[in-house]
Amino acid sequence: MEAFHGERSRRLPVARVLAHGMTLGGYDLGWIITERLAGDHMARRMTARDVEELLTRVCEFHHMALEVEPVSGTSHCPSWQQLLDKARDRCRQHAVAEFSRWADAIRKVQRALPGLANRWDARALDTWCHGDVHPGNVLRRQGEGADGQLVLIDLGLVHPGHWIEDALYLERQYWGHEDWLGSVKPVSILGRLRREAGLPMDGNYGELANIRRVLMAACAPAVIDQEGSNVKYMHHALELIERLLPQVPH
Secondary structure, three states: OOOOOOOOHOOOOOEEEEEEEEEEEEEEEEEEEEEEOOOOEEOOOOHHHHHHHHHHHHHHHHHHHHOOOOOOOOOOOOOOHHHHHHHHHHHHOOOOOOOOOOOHHHHHHHHHHHHHHHHHOOOOOOOEEEEOOOOOHHEEEOOOOOOEEEEEEEOOEEEEEEEEEHHHHHHHOOOOOHEEOOOHHHHHHHHHHHHOOOOOOOOOOOHHHHEEEEEEOOOOOHHHHHHOOOOHHHHEEEEHHHHHOOOOOO
């Protein structure tokens, strides 16, 4: 209990664990008891200050996770070819607006896919990424001198990866609605925070981020059913492909 209420514990970027185990009442059952987070979620529409506050906690999560366990293992990568094939099928079915323009953009990404995928797969795995950074997975801690402090929840997608993945995940939630993100750039902000914290950086992270943006954008028609989208989101994704694909190495 002393560690639970300690200064470092009270300022963790994730929920504090009170107790845990792998058996319960003689059954093989994992369980965990964490602190109760009584504060509100972050608002979906964020200001630039909100984004900075959120990414500061993401950076702290990256830093502390490395202190606990060095990054190891392999990162799961989507089957880009399968997703792109599905995206083209959606275009043939006229399931998205601007389907002819989409089909042309996806076709160009498919031709460039071997180089794009190889470059992405070769990225440094230097971070335990949260994997699901958005306002709905952030609560505010109340009490014990930490009123209003942000806490990241839902750690089910934590994985070894490159730090830009968390920034890009947040960015993608706001494609077409950048004003809801405070009209700031999450990758740039998280990069600055990491430099200030002395965490590993990749000098070519801007180029790598654009490769990931192209791949995610081209797959957007394939995942409409699972993730949902809107006209602004899809139009922004299409424009990203057309603007960025000629700029990235493939």
